[in-house]
Amino acid sequence: MHTREPEGIRWFKYSSPQTFYPLAGKLIPWFAALAALLCAAGLYIGFLVAPTDAQQGDAYRIIFIHVAAAWMSMFLYVVMAFWAGVGLIMNTRLSSMLASSIAPTGALFTFLALWTGSFWGKPTWGTWWVWDARLTSELILLFLYFGFMALQAAIDDARRADRAGAILALVGVINVPIIYYSVQWWNTLHQGASVSLRSSPTMAATMLAGMLVMALAFWMYAIAVVLVRLRCVILERERHAEWAAEEAKGTK
Amino acid sequence: MNWGSWKDFLAMGGYALYVWGAYLVSLGALCAEIVVLRKRRRDALGTVTRYHARNAEHSHETAP
Secondary structure: OOOOOOOOOOOOOOOOOOHHHHHHHHHHHHHHHHHHHHHHHHHHHHHHHHHOOOOOOOHHHHHHHHHHHHHHHHHHHHHHHHHHHHHHHHHHHHHHHHHHHHHHOOOOHHHHHHHHHHHHHHHHOOOOOOOOOHHHHHHHHHHHHHHHHHHHHHHHOOOHHHHHHHHHHEEEEEHHHHHHHHHHHOOOOOOOOOHHHHHHHHHHHHHHHHHHHHHHHHHHHHHHHHHHHHHHHHHHHOOOOOHHHHHHHOOO | OOOOHHHHHHHHHHHHHHHHHHHHHHHHHHHHHHHHHHHHHHHHHHHHHHHHHHHHHHHHOOOO
């Protein structure tokens, strides 16, 4: 089945998988290079510039990947749900493919937020895990990603899988503000945002810089791997197309 | 400078297990994702090639 190209609207030009595929291919190396550079800078700040914390010692250095991973886990979910929703409403295949491509990376960052949090919780709280609101809602986020992927994998027809996944993703968005505000709404063991930053103003600058640079690094990494995965999804779904055959021939 | 020596750096002020346990698993997870994606790309290209090779063998009509 062919979708007709909308005429006269340049905005739609890159909404076709065929035209987006080479564009994504050109963008990937830039995002990958940015990710590597920012990661090196973030680790340099995190380990060599930022001083040892007066209360937590060097255990606090987990913050640089923990916060970055946790931000990405929530951000990617919202972006995934947004594109899934666009695909559902506008019936644009590329949007749905993008949503499916984001899910595994979102799940990975959610797992890393939980894992690094656990390794930070043990030395500071004395426990690897506690069923408090922040940790539990983040675990639910991981299950939402898994549910989205499992649901899409279970449905053979790609467009039906897109629609079913979109509904699940959109309903699950409600969990994101719950995660974000959980530390204010409930009495949690998890610290509130920026509490530790205020305790020492001189430390705040380098700590915050390290966190932001690592968050940017993870962001660029996520864009790069999502685009690589999106190109795979496009090839898998458009395998019947002549242009896909040309592409496969060209890259061999 | 925070660290007097490599040994100091690796010890992480006594929190080596927690800090390196968090960082190494993160590094491993990101590398694993890249490896998995490389394989998926090879497989996807292979699927396309095989589809068209089979099509060319069995029919003279162009693909839908």
